[in-house]
Amino acid sequence: MGTEKQLKPCPFCGSMPEIIMCDLVAFDNLQFGVTWMVTCRACHTKKVTTAKYRLAFDETAHLLRDGKMAVIEVWNRRSEDGK
Numbered sequence: 626m627g628t629e630k631q632l633k634p635c636p637f638c639g640s641m642p643e644i645i646m647c648d649l650v651a652f653d654n655l656q657f658g659v660t661w662m663v664t665c666r667a668c669h670t671k672k673v674t675t676a677k678y679r680l681a682f683d684e685t686a687h688l689l690r691d692g693k694m695a696v697i698e699v700w701n702r703r704s705e706d707g708k
């Protein structure tokens with residue numbers, strides 16, 4: 626995917642962080658989420674967001690909110706702010 630955002634280095638130590646898919650969370654019978662985490666192994670900074678999906682009647686999952694893109698944006702924004 627050419628539109629995928631690139632992670633910026635850690636705002637605290639400058640190391641390259643990793644992006645990891647963690648937990649699957651069920652909201653109810655039809656909606657579930659997947660937790661994405663950006664973590665810096667060097668200084669243990671992390672940011673977490675949850676992607677949200679809704680199951681259709683044919684059991685295909687529709688993405689409601691892309692947690693992977695969201696966590697990259699949050700991480701990069703902090704990197705730019707220098708906070």
Ligand SMILES: [Zn+2]
Binds near residue numbers: 640665666
């Ligand atoms: Zn770091």
